Every structure is written in structure tokens, then in C-alpha cells.
Amino acid sequence: MATDFFTLKGKTAVLTGAARGLGLTFATALASANCNIAVLDILHEPSPCLLALRDHHDIKLEYYRTDITSRREVSVAIEKIEAEFGRIDINVNAAGVVTDESFLTTTDENVDHTFAVNFTGSFLVAQACANSMVARYKSVHGSKPAAQPTNGTIILIASIATYIASSAQQISCYAASKAAVKGLVKPMAMELAPYGIRVNSLSPGYMMTDMMRGLQEQQPQLVDQFERETLFGRVGIPGELKGPILYLCCASASGWYTGQDLLVDGGASTWKHPAILATA
Template structure:
């Protein structure tokens, strides 16, 4: 539908080389957006070319450490020059380790928080500054008539709403709770520039089948409608959107 068209927009997607991040890239490309991927990993051979040709969009992948402010700022500025603007940012990069809270090491504590929280903060900040630069170039209407300049989407975890017996992921969960904490203040500060900030919870893929009301884990494609809605909606900001197969809505019994 036209209201969900992103034709001419440019999306910056972290962790987009594979998995959920790539599924998000597919969803936005289907809606007409040009795609830029920030990842330390390498996309599957031919996957990006196939996606670009299928939907007639421009697509580029950049090898970036999202925990490096210098690298992040540099690549976002490059994207601005090569694509013209930054309109959508999806922060899907992240790491998780399955280990007990009592023995979580300093090394894992640091690496998980850097990748999941600091990386999301730095990329969202760089993209928001790019969006503000776009806002500064337009005539300033009254606040109620301000156009939508951009949208920032942060990927959290259903584990921040309900604990899972499938894994021991206390450090990961706390890092994702910190990501959740970014959404409302970001949304409040950036609204004046026509920038929306959202959060979604696609962590159903990390749960065992018995934790879902549907008796199975979710597929990456099942997150596409939520991501497209958050990227294209003009009247949603500062909200949580749980896409978890009902995991957080019932008291399930796991296997011990």
C-alpha cells in the first residue's frame, strides 16, 4: 500500500548481513527503500545483489564495528553523501552468550554491553544527527505541520519482559533492557525534528518451542510487517511493539 511505501528513502541497518537484520533489509527493500548494511560480518555470497535487482533499489554493505564512534560517524557521513540522506535506522546488531549470571566474566560483560547497548546508541546518534541535518535544510513549518524526517528502530528482547528457562542470558537481557531505556527519551528529544523512535522485540527466535503459544519459534519473515509499520508510520513514537508469538502473555511450563 502507498502508506507503507518507502520509495526513495535510505535505510541504515546494523547487523543486516544475515538473519533478522537481513530480513529487515528485505522488508524495506520490498517497500522501495534503498538499503545500507553496517556489519562486521560478510553477507552471504550474492544475497545483496539479488535483493537489489529484485526490488530495483540501491544497496551497499559496509564493514563497520558499531562500537567505534569514529567508524560509525564516518560511515554514516559516507552514506549521506552517496545516498543523499538517512531516513530509517534499524539497530539489529547484537551478541548473546548462554552462561550463568554467577560466572559471567568481565570480558563477556563488556563485549555484550558494547555490542548491544553502546553500538545501538552510537549508530542511532549518528543517524539522528544525519536526520537533523536534513531537517535543517527544509523550511521550518509550525510544529504540528512538521514533516516526518526519519525513524529510528531499536531491537530489544522479549526476555526484558519475561524470563526464559531456555537460556541463561542475564547479561544479554540487562543489555537489552538498557536499549529499551533509550526509546522514550530519544523520542522526546527528537520529536521536534520530525524523527520517530520505536522499539520492537523479535527475540522469539531465541526461545524454545514450548514457550510460544503457537508451539514453534518465529521465522525472520514474520518480523517484516512490524518493521515496515514502524519505519513508515507517521503517528507512532516512543512505543514498545512485542512480536513474540505470545511468549510474554502466558505462564508457560518449560522442561527442566
């Protein structure tokens, strides 16, 4: 159970990509803090684990099948959320795709799809949620700039790939899309601060997601490489991101933290990996 310091009771969070994967981990963390949750995802049906959060934590939780690369679909979903939840306090943009493909042969399809989901999708949902937060602020405070960062928070999910290139995968397109996402953080934080809104990003390292488990079966040497690249000799457990996401979402914990990227990578980006040098 979350302490009072990390409580989000009465708040509403809009999460993308939470039907499964790390997004589901983030939803679980916010639900444990008694946050109401609205999920936007492209899957027809979310994981049963997501829907179970509703009764387990006695929160309001709804799933909206949405193509986040479509401005029209995003607008419709946000309008429904405003009507059904009453307000939007938190936005976590976790939807993402990655394709292992050589830079020299990367296709237009890969570029278009990766940037559409990872960058454009995050941009559109963050923009819609920010407009909702700003409208609420103006209805109460008018044009007076905020003195406290308590009106809302937006979290973009970046990646360790923006800090260090891994020889284990060829994901230049993905890395570029996540760099673009991280590039939104500082200008958004500056523009939204007058409305009491904080903006940050979270950069996970190698995590044991469903996708990673699939790689472990198909390419065990790849996951072995990831493990050797961290300081603890293993990839991260998704639950180890629950604390960081709660920190970013709770103004009581991170009210003076905005315009920053929080890197959680088990130290993988801090050293020259012996695993690489040994194979040189």
C-alpha cells in the first residue's frame, strides 16, 4: 500500500500503452496509490490484470480502444474521459514500438510507424491532456501564473537508448524516436509551468517485459548481452519502475522536479562494458 506521501486518491491518470507491458506496470503502481485510471491503447482487449485493478484497489478504471496516432481519435477519447472522470491530473505516455533493423536497410515503413507511435502518439495525447489541465486551471485562477506545481503532471517514456547505443540490437530508428520524445520535455515544462503543470520523462534500461521474455526464448545470447551490460549482471524487473513512476506523479514527492529525465538503468550507461571489450 502507498503511504500518504505517495497517495493519488481522487486523481485521474490517462495512460497510453497500459493494456500490457511496462504501461501495465505503471497502471498497477498508480492504482496502488488509489489513482483513478483511463487507458488508451490499440489492442481490442487489455490484459485481465489491468481490469482486475478496478476491484482490487476500489478505483474507477476504464479502457478506451484508441489509435493514439490519430488526432481525431485522441480528441474523442479525452473528451469522454473528461465527461466520465471529471478531470485529468496525470498523463503517462507508455505506448511504444521497436523494430530491430539495420540503419542501412531501415525501411520507410519502419520510420513512419516508429515515429507515429513513439513520438506523434505521445505528442498528441500529452497535448490533449495538457489542454484539459490548462482549461481547468484557467477556470479557477484566470491568467494568474501558478505559484505551486500542483495542477497536473505529464510523464513521457524515453529510453536508455538515448544515452548509449547497444551493440546487441540495431534500433537506430527507435533510439531517434525516443530522443525526439525526450526533446519535448524541457520546452513543454517551460510552457506549462505557468499553469502549475510539471513535465518530465522516465528512461528505463533493459527490463524483463513480455517482449524481453520472447527475446530470451528466441535469442538467448541477446538477453545475456543485456545482462552483462548492467552493473548488477541482470536486466531490470518491471516492478522496479513503480517507485520512480510514483515519484514523478506525486506532487508531494516531486513537486520541485520538472523539465528532467529520470534514468533507471541498473548502471548500464555508466561504464565501458567488459562484455563488449572481450569480443572486440
